[in-house]
Amino acid sequence: ANWNNVRIQQTITTQSATGAACGTVVYETPTPFLLTDVSLSWFYGTTPPACLNLLSTDTEIEKKDKLMNKICSIDTALAATNVTVAANAPGQYTDISGAVTAGVGITIVRNDVRLYNDNTVYVSMLLNFSGSKAADFTLASGLPSNTGEPVVMFLAFEYGGGNFNRPLCLNFNDIRVGATATDAASATMQFTFMYKTT
Numbered sequence: 001a002n003w004n005n006v007r008i009q010q011t012i013t014t015q016s017a018t019g020a021a022c023g024t025v026v027y028e029t030p031t032p033f034l035l036t037d038v039s040l041s042w043f044y045g046t047t048p049p050a051c052l053n054l055l056s057t058d059t060e061i062e063k064k065d066k067l068m069n070k071i072c073s074i075d076t077a078l079a080a081t082n083v084t085v086a087a088n089a090p091g092q093y094t095d096i097s098g099a100v101t102a103g104v105g106i107t108i109v110r111n112d113v114r115l116y117n118d119n120t121v122y123v124s125m126l127l128n129f130s131g132s133k134a135a136d137f138t139l140a141s142g143l144p145s146n147t148g149e150p151v152v153m154f155l156a157f158e159y160g161g162g163n164f165n166r167p168l169c170l171n172f173n174d175i176r177v178g179a180t181a182t183d184a185a186s187a188t189m190q191f192t193f194m195y196k197t198t
Contacts, residue, residue: 005032092117096144103138105129109188115144115197123175124192136169137177144197145172170195 008029014022042063048054052066093114102108110126121144133139168191169176 007032093122100125100140100142102127102140105131106139108140110190113143119197120194121146121197122192122194124190125175126188126190128188130187133177135177136171139168139175139177141174143170143173143175146170146195146197 010027012025012027014025016022042060043054048063052063052070054063054066058066093116095113096115097111097113100108100111100113107128108125109128110124112122112124114122116122123143125140127139129139170193
């Protein structure tokens, strides 16, 4: 039904203080009402913030559209912010194990290399090799470059033949045998360490 341009009629029944009926009065508006006469704004009684950019010339539909558009724009911005925060959380990392390659005569048995969002690099490797390796021999390469200061570590454990109580050195992108050569006919080594990239 179209409620625009209608007359409003009200029937009032009155009674005395003792409850006796006094009569019925019918009131009807002298002129037809238009919707603009009987409607209130969605924002009646409020003070809309300036960010909604409501104009005095806006229709009610335009005002509602502006409010809904503002809600959607805020929701979109929050969603993008949440994604950015999650992606940059310190505990988040990228698996870069595939970028690491073995040195000549080295077999990578297990390889777990992670680059964290705070530029920390975690390295855990298990290698097989045979024959003695001279000092500065490259065991593996392709790691993110360190700060320029060599990272010296000792093997977590070793088994096979020979003397393995030797330090290893991270020299920029490579893991190398340290100052003393390794002596072994055939052996397996495992090591785990962390460092910061440049």
